[in-house]
Amino acid sequence: MPPQSRSGSQADTAAxxxxxxxGQDARLLTEAVTRxxxxxxxxxxxxxxxxxxxxxxxxxxQVLAEHSPARIGDLAARQRLATSTVSGLIGQMISAGLVxxxxxxxxxxxxxxxxxxxxxxxxAAWAEAHERRLDAALGALDEADRAIVxxxxxxxxxxxxxxDT
Amino acid sequence: MPPQSRSGSQADTAAxxxxxxxGQDARLLTEAVTRxxxxxxxxxxxxxxxxxxxxxxxxxxQVLAEHSPARIGDLAARQRLATSTVSGLIGQMISAGLVxxxxxxxxxxxxxxxxxxxxxxxxAAWAEAHERRLDAALGALDEADRAIVxxxxxxxxxxxxxxDT
DNA sequence: CAGGTTACATCGGCTACCGAAATGTTCTGC
DNA sequence: GCAGAACATTTCGGTAGCCGATGTAACCTG
Numbered sequence: 001m002p003p004q005s006r007s008g009s010q011a012d013t014a015a016x017x018x019x020x021x022x023g024q025d026a027r028l029l030t031e032a033v034t035r036x037x038x039x040x041x042x043x044x045x046x047x048x049x050x051x052x053x054x055x056x057x058x059x060x061x062q063v064l065a066e067h068s069p070a071r072i073g074d075l076a077a078r079q080r081l082a083t084s085t086v087s088g089l090i091g092q093m094i095s096a097g098l099v100x101x102x103x104x105x106x107x108x109x110x111x112x113x114x115x116x117x118x119x120x121x122x123x124a125a126w127a128e129a130h131e132r133r134l135d136a137a138l139g140a141l142d143e144a145d146r147a148i149v150x151x152x153x154x155x156x157x158x159x160x161x162x163x164d165t
Numbered sequence: 166m167p168p169q170s171r172s173g174s175q176a177d178t179a180a181x182x183x184x185x186x187x188g189q190d191a192r193l194l195t196e197a198v199t200r201x202x203x204x205x206x207x208x209x210x211x212x213x214x215x216x217x218x219x220x221x222x223x224x225x226x227q228v229l230a231e232h233s234p235a236r237i238g239d240l241a242a243r244q245r246l247a248t249s250t251v252s253g254l255i256g257q258m259i260s261a262g263l264v265x266x267x268x269x270x271x272x273x274x275x276x277x278x279x280x281x282x283x284x285x286x287x288x289a290a291w292a293e294a295h296e297r298r299l300d301a302a303l304g305a306l307d308e309a310d311r312a313i314v315x316x317x318x319x320x321x322x323x324x325x326x327x328x329d330t
Numbered sequence: 331c332a333g334g335t336t337a338c339a340t341c342g343g344c345t346a347c348c349g350a351a352a353t354g355t356t357c358t359g360c
Numbered sequence: 361g362c363a364g365a366a367c368a369t370t371t372c373g374g375t376a377g378c379c380g381a382t383g384t385a386a387c388c389t390g
Contacts, residue, residue: 206376217375219375219376219377220376220377221376221377221378246377246378246379247378247379247380249378249379249380249381250377250378250379253377253378254377272386272387273385273386273387274384274385274386274387275386
């Protein structure tokens, strides 16, 4: 059993659109997501080893880069995570100096999380390495594949929305 | 900050194809994969709660359903996992009675892993629930989205291949 | 048959999550 | 104006998902 990729030949992209066994889609989609997640994590580990930043933290930094200050609950809702999860992540990020937590003066139960300069810098460095890596992989695809991946992104988001409805 | 989905309106599917900031693709793709993984895991937890089967184990069962007996190393190569990871998973699966391990007579260092009847049954039940769930989500998409997701799968596999090259 | 190379198993360690319970705040209705 | 419901968050304990290093047979090769 070779570690063959299930990507098949290039011709697959256009092949077998009418028959399309329905049940297979579920399997293939799940497999694709799993493979991509693993590949992304692995390539990040090797490409950006000098300052390991867990992906979950990166994603929070990205949100914070655009909406700051933010409350724990808002971050959790946006990322579809439990608030306890986000709370823990933010705790680590504070220890790492990436973000700061202040009390929301309007509601003292809530916290206002903001990026620190270090956080912004780390995020920028990470994003740079990550984009470089992903762009290389995307560039290795042919134009048709690249186009279809790009075009599928909004649909994939909508699919995720339906899944956690 | 509402927990808005980044999927946007339906019109987004066709919108902004020419400008397409290149760097954004990396970010969006990563985000989509993360969201889908979380959504898939969560929906499995809620849809198939009566007999929790970790996804990593399911994937091994699926491979074994098609190539059996298999050696640990082959399974690992195929799934792009470390052999120690697969070894551990198989250990759990043996405890759960899903697979059996025998010594490969041709090479006594190697093991020959096979599905048990229980394993086959569990896999079938799982696949059924999972397909039902995913098909429902896919069915909630409009025809164009569904088509593009399906069409993008081979390209996504190829992208994963390039990533772990 | 000595030494190097496999094929695994085991260990320790980290990320990534979740749910339940505890704590302090705010908001209601009376 | 105050008891109690509703909230925002934290803490805790637990599971899943991975990897690398190390140890141990079993193989292979000169």
